[in-house]
Structure formats: C-alpha cells, structure tokens
Amino acid sequence: MPAIETLRLKRTFGDLVAVDEINLAVPTGSLYGFLGPNGAGKSTTIKCLTGLLRPTAGTMKILGIDPVADPVAVKRRVGVVPEDLALFDRLTGAETLAFIGQVHGLDRKTIRHRSDELLDLMDLRMAAGALVADYSHGMRKKISLAVALLPAPHLLFLDEPFEGIDAIASRQIKDLLHSFVKRGRTIFLTSHILEIVERLSDHVGVIHKGKLVAQGSLESLRSGTEAGKTLEEIFLDLVGAAGTEGPALEWLAG
C-alpha cells in the first residue's frame, strides 16, 4: 500500500489552477522528494494532503485513509513541518511540545521523555523555557520539526526543512531522517536544494505549473535521460528551463 496516493487531485483558486489533476504515488518507507519551481503548486499539494486545503476535485489516500472523510485519523499518524512553521508565538518551546503531546493523547512521562530527547537533539534545551516569539528563524524551524516528530508519526511532511538550519543541525536532521526511513516510515519533503534531495531521496516527483511532469525512483528518472545527468539537470529538462537564457543584463557590465 502506498503511503500517499492521489487520483486526479485538483485545487483551484478562482481561475487559477494551482494543482491540476495530479496522480501521486509515494511508496511506504521511501523518502520522496517533491520538486518544482516557485509557484508550481508544491505547497498547495502539501496543504491538500495535510488537510489544510480541501481539494476542488479528485481523491486522496494517506496511509490508506481518506483525509477528507476522516481527517483526525490521518492527523494522528502524520507529522508536518509546514511552510510557515505554524507555532504559537506565546508558548515556550517546551509548552509547544507538551501541547502536541497532549493533543495526541500521550501520557506525561512519554511527553517528558520525548521532549527531552528532541530538545537535546535540536540543541534547544537552554531555550526550552523561552517563548517561541523570542526564537531565531533556525530555532523555530527546529522546534517545528520536534513538534512533527514528537507523536512518532508514520509519515512526515516536510516543507523546506533545511532552510535556515545550520550545518551541524542539518547533518543531525539528515541522519534522523535516514533512521526514520530505515524504520519503515515515509517522508514527503520539498526542497529547493536539489543536491540535498538527490542525496537523501530515493523517489522524486516533479511538479510544474500544477501538473506532475515526472515521478518515480531516482534510478528510473535517470534511466530515461542521458547517462551521468545530475538531478538538477534532469529537473531543468523537465520544467523546460534547460538551455534557456534570461535577459543579458548588459547594463551590469557598466
């Protein structure tokens, strides 16, 4: 059973078709990199999959459950680091984790144990009692990731997880994601840093102007192109940006 499966998923905003009948198939236990240029529909797709947006048409199955019919059941099994991080400014980091723990029905001992480990991992122990409003962008990103991991989800949605994260934390998070996938869990991540996606992901989907233009394992994507092509080159080919030149900006020379 795929972890995520969509059939002709569509979302429009007035006349704008943000997601145009895409058929996603994310295998369980995979680290799926979802790529696309700015405004391609990546965030709208994640919002539909996580229940923040209702699709205009099409069907979805997340871990075998229809998120429109039973959104709470899906949310019990998934963790999300959304684009805007979605945190209460006036709760402390520790309180935010406690809030999520309680919402998921975890007992105090479990919440304490998991919070401590996550705060250590994210190097946030010293700031655990400070309000999130006083956190830096990187710290907010880390606490948002901790929030997503605390209930031990089966599926993680990560929207640009490495943006604003320092090299040490980035390395720790990569290791964490690898071990998460090794345990049979699934990750669906978007990133603009194609090198990271290439290194981490085993499956990739590319969305362009709302349409899913390619999907599959990295090997299968490479097999359809010239040998030795990097993911960046494949991506640029798929979105039609390879070889295109922008304005010359000759005035920069002056």
Next chain:
Amino acid sequence: MIRYFRALASLRWHLAVNSLRPSRKRDAMERASRAFQVLGPILAFLLFVPAILLMGALGLSGGWSLATSERFLATALVVLRTFLVFEFVLTILAPLLRATQGAPPNLTRFLLLPVPARFLYLGEALSGLGDPWLALLASGTLCLALGWMMTGGVVPALLLLAAAAAILGFLTGLGALSSSFTHLVFRDRRRGEAISLVLLITIAAGGMLPGLLSTFEPLRTRTRDVKAGVEKREGQRPESAPQGVPKPPAPAPGRPGRMERDGRALPAWAAAYPPELYVRCVALASGRRGGSALLPLALLAAWAVATHGIASRIYRRLLETPEIQSSRRGGRSFALWGRVPGLGPAASAVATAQVKLIFRTVQGKIALCLPPLVVLVMGTLWIRRPGEMMPAGLPVPFGVILAFAGVAFAFMTLEASTLNQFAMDRSGLTLEFLAPVSDRDLIRGKAAGGAILAAIRALLCYLAALIIAPGGSPLLWLAVPAGGAAVFFLLAPCGAIISALLPKTMDVGRIGMAGKPHPVASFLGMLCIVAGAGPAVALALGALMFLESPALALLLVAGWAAVAAALSLPLFRLAESLLARRRENLALVAQGR
C-alpha cells in the same frame, strides 16, 4: 535629496493604500467583512481633508482679524494656548501609544538603502507632518500668517510665518524624538510589554482618579469654610472688585511672570515653554512690537534645532542597532500541562493553550486587573455617595448589583478571546488544524478556555464587590454566578459562530484596533451579553419587586441559565459546521494573508 524624500513618501503612500487591498484567495463573506473594516480609514481620510481646509479658513480669518483689530486677541491667545497644549501632549504621547499597539517598524530595510542617515531622519521627522494633529496645526498657523499678509502687514506676517515654521519644526522634532526613543525602548519585546502594561494601567487608573477624589467632601467643605471665613473677615464686597488686596501691576505684553493680555498670570518657566513662545510671537506681532518678537522667535528656533539634534542622534543609534531580541531565558524543558476536567485530551490542550496565550499578553493582564479595579472604585464611590450611585427604591442591594456588573464587565473583556477565537491564534491555528483535533474538540476547547478566563476575571470582580459592599440575601449573591453562567452559555457558542464568520487578523499582544476583533463582531458580542444578562436581571427584579422573594429570584435566574444552556447546544453544533466550512479562510486570515 528630493529623490530620497520622493521615494520615502511614495513608500508610505503605497504601504497605506496596499493595506486596504484584499488578498485574492478570500471568499465573498471575507471580502464583505474586509470592506467594512476599511470603511473606517476611508471615512477618516474623507473627513480629514475638509478639516484641514476648515482649519486653513479659520487661520486666514484669524490672521485677518488680528491684523485689523485687537479685540479678538485675548480670545485668540486662549484658543492658541489650548490648541498647542493638545498638540504638545499628543506629539509626545502618540508614538508611545502607537508602540503599545504594535511592533516597532523594521528599520533593517532602510539601513540597507543607499540613503544617508540624515536624510532618513529628515524623512522620518517630516512624516510627522502627516499626523492629523500636526497637519491641522500646519494648516492653521501658516494660514494665520497668510491672512495677516492679506491685510498688507508684510513684516508681522513674515514674523508669524517664521514662528509657524519654528513651532512646526519644534513639534516635528519632538515627535521624532519621542518616536525614536520609544522604538529604542520597545524593540525589546519584554521591556516594551512591561512599559505598555504600566502605562495603560496608569492611564486607566488616572481616568478613575478624578471621580474618586471628587467624593472627598470634607476637604471641599473645609476649603469652602476657610474661604467663607476670609470673606467674612474682609467684609461684604463685590466679587469683581476685591478690596484690601493690592492689584498686580499692568503687564507688559510678552513678559512672563506678569499678567498677560488675556488676563492670566504666567509662571516664569513659560518664558522657555515652546508653545508659549509661539503664542508670545503672535501677541507681540498683534501689538505691533515685531522687534520684541524676535527674541521668543529665536528661542523657539533654538528649541527646534535642539530637539532635532537630539532626535537625530537617537534615530542614528536606532539605525545602528535596528533589531534586538529579548533575551532567551532558560527554563524547564518539560512543561506542566494539566488536563481540564470533563474534557478530552485534545480539547483540554486547546483550552490550556488559550488561557496561557491570553495571560501572557498585555491585553490579558490588563483585562485581569482592570475589572476588579473598576468594581473597587465604583464601590468606593457608592460608600461615599450612596444616593448618587443607585436609584431610590431598588430592591436589590448595591453589592449584588456591583457584583453582577463586574461579572458582565469581565465578559466584555473576553471579546478578543471569544469573538475572534480562531484567528487570534495566528500561526498557531494552523498547528491546531494540522494536529488531530476535531472541529468539535476545537470548539469545546475554545469554549472551556473562555470559561476559565471568564471565571477567573468574574471571580475577582465578585470578591471585590463582596468585600466592598457586602450585605443582602445570600440567595441573591448566589444568583449572580447563575446569571453569569447564562451569559456564558449564550456568548460561548455565539462567539464561536461570530469568530468563524467574521475573522480578523489580530495580535492579542497588541493594544488598540490591532488587538481587537472585527467591529461588527464586537457589536454582536455585546448583543449576546445583553441577551444573556437582560432576562436574568429582569427575572430577578420581577421576583424581588412583586413577590419580595430572593429565593424565587435565584430560582428564576438559575432557570434562565438552564434555558441558555439548552439553547447553546444547537448553537455549538452550528458553530462546528461553520468552522468545518470556513477552515481555509480562517487559516489565511489568522496568518494575515
């Protein structure tokens, strides 16, 4: 230099206009709601233009009148002084009050621009002329000089023009100084919030002080007695012509410490008080003593230069370190998160989060302190002047009325957390939507959070009333919480419905409009409170007036609370279905998109 000012003016204009533009993703209900919200600023702008024109016309006619006759001088000086006192106070307080309402502007972008700091400062200072009160002053003072010039008095008119420029220069400098200093203080969130709290409670308490002091009858009587004694000793005399007291010598115009032309004795410090320096320029120009007016004019100009000098230094310091974070205090890595009795884990977490969020804001702290303070003041007034506080023949003890009024007031302070209960969470609402929290749990959690907040605030008011005005039947005192419960049973579901229909981007950390719900929501919330409290009051009064039975009063009020509880059930279900339908819009509005 002109291009810098043109760019800065264009930036401010576009920011103001774009703040009225809605985002594309909103639905019809949200667009209508936004349209209503922007009506206020548009109407204010439409009224502002005629006000400026009217002020200019007043200035013109004033200048003409002063130049042609000295009859109006005394009146003109009183009007000018009064107006300038307001200008002076507003110029100092406005930046402070603005800062309590929102975060200081992000100066980093300005710092990155290839614009010298002195021009940035000038832009900031000149933007003060866009404040309505300074724009009115500019229009009035400049037209005053123009009106004078129209009579042919070129020299006094030029003098007045210079004085107008100097007073405007001083006030813009003072505004920039106050604004820069305020930003310097408020850029630390924690420090800013502490100052806001102290300032707002001081202002609120200060507002109640005159009423409280007016009740000190013995002191006033004593003063009157002393006066009467003095008059008796001095014999009967007409009030207007006191004898035995030497008359002060006739004053020379423009000399402080002596009698001014309007008949008021001015203290010596007025010689250096900038608004008074402007008034003296006008008085001396009117007395055809233009030469003498040069001294106050020079002093006023010196004030303007000095304030701009200090303000520009502080502004430069602000630019050098535009951002500062509050220190991140360490603390427990595990937060205690108790379960609210009777609620599931998800609803309980929502309720606890709501209570914590509200108590951590300035608004929440003020709402906790202010209602009991008002009850105490009202109680004190009643103790000192019982006849004035309550109509005669009312069968309810004052303490009970006070307690119920306090409870109703406590509900009114809930408006932010009840009438915009979803959007007030801002980004946190997305977290709640992503978490396994059903619509029902979210509504129940929010209602429970509101109930906890209301109970704490109402209890403080109730205790304050009980301490200051005890007495009356205990059954009537018991009817007060029953009436409060009736109000809550109507307000909680209606608040959820209103919050789902009329969300507004709001920061509960701010004071003023930015921290308030939609105006229509506030109005509807007030109607809910009246709908809950009205029948309770009517039933209790009926039982006491016609049957004189406190027990029946309690029974009837409790019965009304039960009816309200029954009414709340379908209303809560309606709120759930509305929340389910409007989730996307709520998330967008909560994040300010």
